[in-house]
Each structure stands twice: as structure tokens, then as C-alpha cells.
Amino acid sequence: MTDSPLAERRAGGRRGGKRERLIGAALDLLHRQGVARTSLAQVAEAADVPLGNVYYYFKTKDDLVRAVIDAHAERVRATFAAYRAAHPDPRDRLKAFAAQIGASGGYAARHGCPMGSLCSELDKREDGGLDQESATLMTLGVDWVREQFQLLGHSAEDAGDLAVTFISVFQGASLLSNTFRDPGLMSRQAAFLTRWIDDQARAG
Amino acid sequence: MTDSPLAERRAGGRRGGKRERLIGAALDLLHRQGVARTSLAQVAEAADVPLGNVYYYFKTKDDLVRAVIDAHAERVRATFAAYRAAHPDPRDRLKAFAAQIGASGGYAARHGCPMGSLCSELDKREDGGLDQESATLMTLGVDWVREQFQLLGHSAEDAGDLAVTFISVFQGASLLSNTFRDPGLMSRQAAFLTRWIDDQARAG
């Protein structure tokens, strides 16, 4: 009782929750500045952790990036699980996803899509295996959308192509929204996706 | 005569065409490795130009990046001009663009779309004005596609949205193709775009 206050329990049992603070700060900075332009000193500063201490939690910078990707993946999984729970109809699930995309214009206009940015940057590296890690992240979305289209009666192959189109529009719109600093762009493309979902559902 | 052969005149009158060689080498390296991970020393080496000499042609690294973006923009403009010249019907022009997209799967799977990569990376920087520069590049495509849809009878607003969808699919598919190292992905999305162009042409 005296040894483990609530704050520490929430932090996963670690004293002070520094690991979590580091991942949180890194999540934010990596998404905003990119991997290459974010130094561990910045992350440490933002997390209020001495630089040397970062290496107690993460052996290398890549390790931290990996942890950030994993944390992000967990969020994504939770989002999809929520759609599943909230909507029995796959079409509604896809529309919920599209709606969320439309609502994320503010963030997209400022920073683009975190997943897309990471994939774009990490695929340019030949070392490590971080590109695989980020690819896994992207797979989550494609697989989930494909699954919904299959549930709507599309063949595995068709559903795969439809899923790629869906995520492509999402990723492309995030990029353009960011490039043009135009938050409204996202909602207009989300509207397109919503209509398109209905078209495909009819066709499935 | 002996000092400035024709080849050099074409290269802008500069002796040896070093500026052009630098831009060419940078174009290649920046697209493959990203801006942050490409050093001027690498560019100089690839262009067979002494490092110290680079600064005679480009005051800063950003200056070189700007020149690369401009050079790429020129290529893009030339491509669109060629479509215009080759096809009187805007629908055919768009299909020609889609066809080229489909044919570029190999490059996309390896490096993504140069424009997309640059926009994604440069929009993460708050300094300089390179994000504006890369946004201009992206605008070229969107504007050209919008123009074709307007020629097909769509309103300015509708055509703008359609253009954004078109370029989004292109950019998103490039990203996914690169992420999944799947060249075929591009041609399948290009096929989708081709059908979709017909749909919009009918509707316009």
C-alpha cells in the first residue's frame, strides 16, 4: 500500500512511469517531426527524464521507435475493436471508420497521418527492421477493412483491392491535407468514401 | 570552342554541367534515401564534384533540395504537356496518367512516389520554406487533374474534389506499394482509377 501508490499502478507498476512518459513524448515528437529529425535528447527533455536514463529503458533509438509503433498499433487495434463492438453491420463499421477519418482533418492538416509518415520515412532505410514494424502497422488497417468487405460478400481478392483503395484514399488524403494545410480536405474525401462504401456494399 | 562544347551549352552554359550533375545525383539520392538521410558529401561523390564546390552552386543544402524539387516539377509539367498534346479528350488524358501510374509499380514498390515522400518529409519541418516548395509540386498534379474534370463538365468545386481523390489514390497506393513491397498493387489501383474516371466522366 505504502509502496505502490495509484499513480504507479497506472504506470504499469514501474516507479514514476518513466517508460510510459518516454513513449508518450516520443509518440508525439516522432509524429510531428519525423524519426530522423527527433533526437533522443528532445524526447528525454519532453518526458522530463535524464538522457542517460533513456537507455535504461530502450537500448537504442530504434528500440524506442519500435515501442512507439507498438503503442500506436495497440491504439489502432482498440479503435477497430470498438467499431466491431458498436456496429454489427460491417457497412456501418466502415462508415464509422470513414467518419473518424473525416473528423481527423485538424491533426492531418498539421502532421499528416502518423502511420503514413512512419511508413514513408522508415521504408527509406535499409538497416534495422523498422520498415517491417511500420508495415505491420499499416497491415492492421488494410486487413480490418478487407475483413469487413468480405463480410459484405466480396471475394477475398476483391475485398483486398477494395481495402487497399480505401486505405489509399485515407493515406493520400492525409498527405494532401497536410501538404495543403487544409483540414476540410479530409472531410470531403471521407464523404466520398462513405458514398463509395455504399456502392461497394450494393455490388458485393 | 574548345572550352565550351555543345553539351555544355545545353547544360546551361556552365562548364562541365556540374550544377546539372549535382541536381541529378541529388534527385536520385533524395528520392531513395530521403532528405535527412542524404548528406551533401554523398551527393557530391555521386555527382563527381568536390564537396567544397557544391557551395558555389548552392548556398545551402536547402537550396539544393529546392533545385531538385524545381527540376522534378519541370518533369511533371512536361509529362502533363505531353498528355495534352497526345490526347484531345480529357478522359483519355486522365487515363494516360492512370496508365503511367499503373506502370510505375516497380519504382513505387522500391521507393514510393518521390513527390509524396518529399511532401511527407518536408511538411514535418518548421524551418525554411521547403514545405511550400514541395506543396507547389503536389499542386501541379491536383490542378492538372482538376482542369481535365472541369473540361469534362464538372463544376470547379466538384472537379477539385475529384482531383484530390484521384491524386490521393495515386499517393496512397504509392505508399502502400512501397510499404508492402508490392509492385502489382499499383496496377490494380490504376485499374480502379481507370474505371472510376469513366464513372465520373459519365456523371459530369
Add this chain to the structure above:
Amino acid sequence: MTDSPLAERRAGGRRGGKRERLIGAALDLLHRQGVARTSLAQVAEAADVPLGNVYYYFKTKDDLVRAVIDAHAERVRATFAAYRAAHPDPRDRLKAFAAQIGASGGYAARHGCPMGSLCSELDKREDGGLDQESATLMTLGVDWVREQFQLLGHSAEDAGDLAVTFISVFQGASLLSNTFRDPGLMSRQAAFLTRWIDDQARAG
């Protein structure tokens, strides 16, 4: 009974014999990697002892190195005692030593002689007094060999020089065996030593 089994008593009475495990792991790692390239974290890991706990047993890294040297010295003393017990004739004792040298080619080719490596590395340090410690280790061998030559009738001075020659050949051969990764080198030099012992015994 349940808290201190025999195995632990033998280990010096300390619970778990952690001190011994640390020395054992350090002995191995220091000989293989050298002092400077071996971190306490590695030693702790290899000994399955928490890093923080190392400092309960050894105040500093140098303290641990000292303990390793002492442990090694104990082994060396035991070896010499065994030769003494097994062979009444000093000449046979020396030949037994030479034979052991010849048989150690495999280890020497991989890591050199532990004593030699330690002396070579630690004599390069001006701090601490670890060089004295490793010198003591080397003295053991020289003194024992000298003793045998004196027993064979050589003067103290002559015996000292002979002992230095003997150990020099041993150390030099260990170094060359390691440098050239040639295990057979040791046995060939051991054969030389054996003949040479006879020559000196005759001369003594």
C-alpha cells in the same frame, strides 16, 4: 538447512555463492575480451546476479579484477603444488609444466595466455595498482621455475635467467599462437622447451 545447503557453505558461506559466480564469470570474460572491453553489466548477466548487487561484493570494477587475479593465482599455485607432489625430480616437474603448456594450444590459439593478457593490458594503466597485482601473478611462475633450476644445481642468478627464458618462451608462444590462430605452435614450442630443459639440467 533449507537456507544454507552444503554447496553454499563450500562457496564461502555466502548465500547463493554469488561472489564466486561473479568471479567465475569475470574470469571467463576478462580472459576472453580483456578488461577494458568487459563491462560489469556483462559480468553480472553472465553470473546471473543483478547489476546493483555486484557492488555489494566488490566496491569497484578494479576490486573485481583483483579478485579474479587472486583466484587465478590460486589455481596456478595449486598446479605447481600438484607438480611438486607428483614428481620428486625437478626436471620432471619442469617437463610436466612444459607438457601442460604444449597441451594448452587450443585455448592459447583462441585467447592467448590469461596471465600474459592481463599483464599486457594492466601494465598500460597508470592508475590503481592493478599492475602490481598482475605482476605478482607472473612472479609465481618465474619463481617456481627458478626454484626448480636451483634444485638442479644452478646458481640463483643463472636459475633466474633460465626461469625468465622458460616463461618468456611460454608467454611469447601463447601470444604468437593467438596471433596466428595456430594451436600446433604451442606444442612445437613445448617440445623445444622439453629438449632445452634437458640441456640445462645437464649443464646445471
Add this chain to the structure above:
Amino acid sequence: MTDSPLAERRAGGRRGGKRERLIGAALDLLHRQGVARTSLAQVAEAADVPLGNVYYYFKTKDDLVRAVIDAHAERVRATFAAYRAAHPDPRDRLKAFAAQIGASGGYAARHGCPMGSLCSELDKREDGGLDQESATLMTLGVDWVREQFQLLGHSAEDAGDLAVTFISVFQGASLLSNTFRDPGLMSRQAAFLTRWIDDQARAG
């Protein structure tokens, strides 16, 4: 004339001879402190070169070490060439070598033999190929001594073993001289080598 003063000519034509100063400083520090305990900052300081500038001449620390080994090898080759030139009789050449060994007691007592130290330390590393480099250095001596013994009529195999014994005594004596801080040790072992050379010459 005004552009290339004598000092620069001597330094190999490079301005200021920084490369040479770096190698010189490194030669000294590496021999005295070992590779691991010598930082590039120390070398830079000793050579009066800004740290950042070191990397203009040597891409990595290992590169500098390599250059030092090469420089040392050059010295060794020059020494052997001098023996060859000065003495037609291989026996005299070997004795000249032994005499030099005997005369080097002061340095050996303080720092050991540079070659031996390097081989001992670098053979403990699994990375890079510096162990090969230092092995080459050691080969120089063994090969040269073998050559002399062959000229004296020994078979290739015998001469090889004799050469290894010779260099072993040299290396071992350097180590013991350093360990015991005893400069006289070297001259006494050199005397042994001189007598031993005669024995082998008679036997060859």
C-alpha cells in the same frame, strides 16, 4: 616556393602535415595506453588538431589504428632491410636483431613491445579485421627470422620453428620486462638469444 615551405614537403606535401602528426601522436599513445584506453580526443589534443578534423583524415578510429600499424610495419621493414644491407652473413643479421632487442630494455620496461601489445589487445576483438592487421605486423618478424635460418641451411620447417622460438623469447621477454619494470631483463635474454643463434647456426 612561397606556397610549399620545407616543413610541408617533409610532411608528404600536405598542408601542416596533420595526418602525420595524428599518426605520430596515435603511435605514441596507443603504444603507451593501449587502443581501448586511448580516445580520439587525446590523440587530437596531442597532435594539436581539432577533434572534428581527425575524421577528415581517418573515417573511423579503427582506420587510424590501421594507419598506425602500417606506419609501424614500415619501420620494421626498414630495420630488417638495414640488417640485410649491413651484414652479408645471416648469423650476423640475427645477432644484430638480438642486439637491438637487448638495447630496447628501457622502452620495453616502460611499455612492453608495441607489436606484442597490439596483437594481445586486438586479438581479443571479434569485430573489424584489425587482428589480421596486427598479425601481419607480427608475421614480418617471424618471416624475416625464418628466412635467415633457411639461409643458414635449415629446412623450411625447422627454420619456421626456430623463428617462432626467437620471436617468442623476444615477445615474452618484452612482456616480463614490462611486468617487472626491469630493463636489464631484456639484455640478459638477448645474450641468451645470441648464444642460441650460434648453437643453431652450428646445427643448421
Add this chain to the structure above:
DNA sequence: AATGAATGAGATTTCATTCAT
């Protein structure tokens, strides 16, 4: 006694940029 966590000094390395000639 035991230990997970913390810390700060220092090492190697990279690189955009500048300078002297």
C-alpha cells in the same frame, strides 16, 4: 543484503558549412 532504477561524464561519429588559397 539486495536491487531496480538512475545518473552524468565521456566516447565515437556525422555533417552542414566555412575558409584560405
Add this chain to the structure above:
DNA sequence: GATGAATGAAATCTCATTCAT
């Protein structure tokens, strides 16, 4: 114009050692 050399700031990473409990 051209260029080899120089420079310093900053980044990643290591590690002996200490601390709080």
C-alpha cells in the same frame, strides 16, 4: 571559379558508479 581542408555543434550510445527502498 574551384577546392582541399577545417571546424564545431550535435547525435547516439556506453558504462562505472550511486541511490532509494
